[in-house]
Amino acid sequence: MNSPYPHLFAPLDLGFTTLKNRILMGSMHTLLEDMPDGFRKSAAFFAERARADVALMVTGGFAPNDEGRLSEGSSVFNRADQVADHRLITAAVHAADSKILLQILHGGRYSRHGALVAPSPVRAQINKLAPRAMTEADIERTIEDFARCAALAREAGYDGVEIMGSEGYLLTQFLVPRTNQRDDAWGGSLHNRQRFALEVVRRTRERVGADFILMYRLSVLDLLPDGADWAEIVATARALQGAGVTLFNTGVGWHEARVPTIAHMVPRGAFTFAAARLRGELSVPLIASNRINNPAQAEAVLARGEADMVSMARPFLADPQFVRKAREGRADEINTCIACNQACLDVIFRDQLCGCMVNPRACRETEPLPAPVRTPQRLAVVGGGPAGLAFATGAAQRGHHVTVYEAAAQLGGQFNLAKAVPGKGDYAETIRYYARQLELLGAAVRLNHRVAAQELITAGYDAVVLASGVRARRPDIAGIDHPLVLDYAELLTGQRPVGQRVAIIGGGGIGLDVAEYLAHAEPNQDPARPDIDAFLQMWGVDRQLGARGGLLPEPVAVPSARTLYLCQRSDGLPGRGAGMTTVWAHRLTLQKRGVQVLTGVEYARIDDAGLHLLVQGEPRLLAVDNVVICAGQEPQQALFAALQAAGMAVHLIGGAREAGELNAVRAIAEGTQLAATLG
Numbered sequence: 078m079n080s081p082y083p084h085l086f087a088p089l090d091l092g093f094t095t096l097k098n099r100i101l102m103g104s105m106h107t108l109l110e111d112m113p114d115g116f117r118k119s120a121a122f123f124a125e126r127a128r129a130d131v132a133l134m135v136t137g138g139f140a141p142n143d144e145g146r147l148s149e150g151s152s153v154f155n156r157a158d159q160v161a162d163h164r165l166i167t168a169a170v171h172a173a174d175s176k177i178l179l180q181i182l183h184g185g186r187y188s189r190h191g192a193l194v195a196p197s198p199v200r201a202q203i204n205k206l207a208p209r210a211m212t213e214a215d216i217e218r219t220i221e222d223f224a225r226c227a228a229l230a231r232e233a234g235y236d237g238v239e240i241m242g243s244e245g246y247l248l249t250q251f252l253v254p255r256t257n258q259r260d261d262a263w264g265g266s267l268h269n270r271q272r273f274a275l276e277v278v279r280r281t282r283e284r285v286g287a288d289f290i291l292m293y294r295l296s297v298l299d300l301l302p303d304g305a306d307w308a309e310i311v312a313t314a315r316a317l318q319g320a321g322v323t324l325f326n327t328g329v330g331w332h333e334a335r336v337p338t339i340a341h342m343v344p345r346g347a348f349t350f351a352a353a354r355l356r357g358e359l360s361v362p363l364i365a366s367n368r369i370n371n372p373a374q375a376e377a378v379l380a381r382g383e384a385d386m387v388s389m390a391r392p393f394l395a396d397p398q399f400v401r402k403a404r405e406g407r408a409d410e411i412n413t414c415i416a417c418n419q420a421c422l423d424v425i426f427r428d429q430l431c432g433c434m435v436n437p438r439a440c441r442e443t444e445p446l447p448a449p450v451r452t453p454q455r456l457a458v459v460g461g462g463p464a465g466l467a468f469a470t471g472a473a474q475r476g477h478h479v480t481v482y483e484a485a486a487q488l489g490g491q492f493n494l495a496k497a498v499p500g501k502g503d504y505a506e507t508i509r510y511y512a513r514q515l516e517l518l519g520a521a522v523r524l525n526h527r528v529a530a531q532e533l534i535t536a537g538y539d540a541v542v543l544a545s546g547v548r549a550r551r552p553d554i555a556g557i558d559h560p561l562v563l564d565y566a567e568l569l570t571g572q573r574p575v576g577q578r579v580a581i582i583g584g585g586g587i588g589l590d591v592a593e594y595l596a597h598a599e600p601n602q603d604p605a606r607p608d609i610d611a612f613l614q615m616w617g618v619d620r621q622l623g624a625r626g627g628l629l630p631e632p633v634a635v636p637s638a639r640t641l642y643l644c645q646r647s648d649g650l651p652g653r654g655a656g657m658t659t660v661w662a663h664r665l666t667l668q669k670r671g672v673q674v675l676t677g678v679e680y681a682r683i684d685d686a687g688l689h690l691l692v693q694g695e696p697r698l699l700a701v702d703n704v705v706i707c708a709g710q711e712p713q714q715a716l717f718a719a720l721q722a723a724g725m726a727v728h729l730i731g732g733a734r735e736a737g738e739l740n741a742v743r744a745i746a747e748g749t750q751l752a753a754t755l756g
Contacts, residue, residue, distance in 0.1 A: 083376075106137045120170075133236075139154040142218075176236040196256060198210045240294065298622075340418055363384055370391075395433050409509070465542065475752065489508040589667070616632060687700040712736045
């Protein structure tokens with residue numbers, strides 16, 4: 078059978094070994110390796126992806142010594158008695174005919190423990206702790222620690238190592254003057270600043286031999302004002318190639334950079350241009366990364382000659398079967414990563430186990446799969462939003478007979494609102510995935526059908542699952558029913574037009590989304606055809622790579638298409654309740670677009686003149702054309718009492734159970750869990 082993605086599924090010859098396709102599952106911090114019984118759980122995690130034909134994968138980062146740990150409890154691989162644990166992982170991956178690398182990561186000044194070290198005692202903006210400057214003895218010992226870690230990896234059965242030289246970790250810190258202020262043989266000139274990375278690679282290659290993959294993750298865009306310039310990046314890559322690198326993986330942005338690189342507002346493939354340019358300078362294979370999330374896009378990157386492989390990490394949280402589905406021409410069945418960050422990065426930075434919004438099973442592969450039911454039940458699902466879709470899919474997979482009732486003309490619920498927001502178009506992928514699963518499973522879907530309690534009672538279902546979602550809450554403000562007022566759902570579904578001057582009541586996550594929507598003259602953009610140039614210009618990224626760190630001297634101005642006021646009762650920054658790894662980018666976006674943020678607000682009334690406020694106690698009139706309400710939600714539970722009174726088994730999930738902040742992670746998890754246990 079001819080592959081629909083011939084470049085993606087072509088083998089890659091590395092000389093001493095061959096990769097069966099061009100897909101790398103990049104490194105992710107999952108915290109599995111730091112848990113009790115973590116290596117057995119990690120082995121199951123990697124094996125499930127390996128069985129689905131991933132050619133090459135990389136573990137989470139292991140420090141080569143105690144100083145390099147990211148935190149007190151982070152994993153270190155520096156002793157022979159640890160080899161047996163790692164063999165659990167390599168044996169499981171090799172049994173599934175895949176290859177795996179150990180990532181060696183030294184946190185440097187990003188480490189969050191008392192013994193952190195760096196080239197110079199320069200504190201990172203994202204770390205409260207300042208590092209100690211490494212002595213020459215520290216440097217020599219650390220180089221040896223990298224090489225010893227790689228040798229232990231070989232003994233443990235790994236096919237190679239990835240040396241983490243990107244994202245602002247220790248090796249990157251040696252390369253740029255902002256973090257390397259040394260005046261000895263390890264600092265000053267580029268030759269001296271490169272020396273640490275080169276010695277790590279040389280020593281490692283000497284220790285592991287020629288027939289062992291040595292992948293180096295190189296920062297191709299630091300996205301910092303004083304980062305490396307392009308000539309330095311090329312020179313460093315060439316020197317590393319000569320020192321023994323088998324292939325290069327590319328990284329974009331230090332963790333302290335103020336440019337989003339992997340969140341949903343980043344267009345697909347926004348940074349492959351840098352990988353493409355570096356590829357022409359090298360003779361070893363190069364891998365493109367960042368916001369590549371579907372096989373057609375990955376195929377296009379390879380077909381254009383921008384890279385020799387593509388790296389995808391979180392897409393394998395969303396769907397372990399990604400590669401097999403692509404190879405078999407079933408891309409429409411892939412559960413696509415939507416780069417929401419909510420169950421992966423947001424929880425990792427709180428030192429909690431990684432997960433995935435759209436795949437609650439991610440990182441929990443040792444838990445038993447739901448068993449097929451012995452006696453199928455007839456189940457009604459009221460509401461085709463995330464919770465209802467997750468339940469309906471899971472229940473149908475177990476063998477239940479499922480009917481989904483959706484009052485709207487399409488499935489999706491709140492995700493239909495989310496996908497209308499610029500930068501969130503990928504939310505449509507989750508709707509597509511569930512709709513396709515329900516089609517394959519033979520579940521009945523009734524759209525444009527606002528089902529009544531009596532209809533459900535008469536139909537005699539064994540159980541009813543109410544996933545009827547939420548409605549926008551209308552706060553108690555004089556004039557709240559004035560014609561110029563609309564709620565966020567009316568806005569995002571296009572039911573009501575808005576004027577050029579708009580006040581937004583509510584500064585939480587929905588308020589930020591509405592401000593972003595209103596700031597665009599034409600907000601709806603197909604994520605498959607992203608405007609990468611507009612994104613790069615807005616965030617000041619130099620596509621020509623002429624400036625240090627890949628940043629323009631001044632970002633291109635991107636004024637809002639409307640005059641916007643974002644109002645919130647509380648003091649402090651807007652975005653309470655939004656994801657911790659993305660909210661800073663949302664706030665910067667509002668700032669760049671000139672959205673006026675008003676805090677400490679009391680709402681007086683709404684009338685023909687506009688919105689009357691007290692701002693920090695001072696009266697103010699916002700003479701606006703419209704007021705958009707983003708002041709929370711209320712659950713829709715209208716059917717619950719009638720169904721219970723009729724003696725029916727009825728379950729509430731998602732927003733219908735608890736509105737609060739819109740929480741799709743909880744909604745999908747609740748739907749999945751109920752499907753696994755009902756009947």
